[in-house]
Amino acid sequence: MAVVHYFYDPLCGWCYAAKPLVDALGEMPGLAITLHGGGLWAEPTHLPPAKREMIRGADARIAAMTGQTFGPAYLDGLLPDETTVFYSRPTIAAVLAAQSLDAGKALTMLSAIQRAHYVNGKRVVEEPVLIALATGIGLPEAAFTDALRAVPVDAHIDETRGIMAQLGLGGFPSLILEHEGQLYALPHQQFYGKPDLFRQAIEKQFAFV
Template sequence: MDKTLHYLFDPLCGWCYGAAPAVSGLLESGGVSLELLPTGLFSGEGARPLDDAFAAYAWSNDQRIERLTGQRFSEKYRDRILGDRRQLFDSGPATVALTAVSLTEPARELEALEAIQHARYVDGNDVISLATLADLLRALGLDDAAAKLSHPDAELLGANQARMSRAQALMREFGARGVPTLIVGSGAKRQLLDHAAAYSNPRALISQLEAA
């Protein structure tokens, strides 16, 4: 196989966190390169206050994801993140952080995404904060990305917007309505994968990729 997997996601999407082991498994199957494309679903106009109703909805959804995938959503996350009414539900900062990684060490972007997800859903850390995100990148040894994030310039913000625009164009092209969305391409041919398999049967997702 010589294929590219376009992974459309949002760093604050619980279902994307649930799909993380399956996405890693696809890469381990060999012959697949990965292009991460944040959609901006929960940033900009998609950001919203974290009120009681939304927090309750999110926790209910998170518990369903945990039952399906085994991915952990901790009480620290529930108390510190969902319980904090001062926070916004805004993936903009984390999206910019990942773009900084894509510009400096692109091969480590998936690792950075998984670290951001773990920091939020397991450690209960505030990944809406640029300072927290920069510290997280430095802890991973991604110092150049952390420096870019600490002082966002036109290059970083422009690259971030371009990635989101490309993701949104692919979603329109394939009629995708949410994230995660997985699109596999080989040469000029591209097709949408059934990402539901990422939760219940990751092996089925690998079979789809191999057959594409």
């Protein structure tokens, strides 16, 4: 089976832009997806107004290019709120915790975090919010809570950054296909908003589908 290594961050707007492309990959037979969370926001961060406005502009471009939804609760509530904390560690820990309980739930948990953040304006760095999202996708509350607090998230982030450095990857999202012992970068920027064309391009280039 071929594997796509997906280097991501739950709080990366361009990873949200790439979500339909990743979903298309997940539907392809003979292809597995391995998630590598990289920690875009390494420490709890309050953003200055200029940075929040820069993100707002990027979000507008993403919405125009991809049709991805940015809800009023995010645009008019969470994003302009100076008390909002951006912090990747707890969100990546949640994806790892979901994966530890059910490997098939990792991408589902990532999607739930993205929707909660960008559409519903939830504070996804907070443990109760992450637990509620996990139960919402069918994971048991107690088991998820234990896993969330125990997963080796710092080691995972360090490993991801090491792999990215080895491969010369400059940021998120990055997609690397491993097929028959070879690694191939999957260009994706030109396919934002065009998941069907993205899938067709991969099917045309590689023989595993």
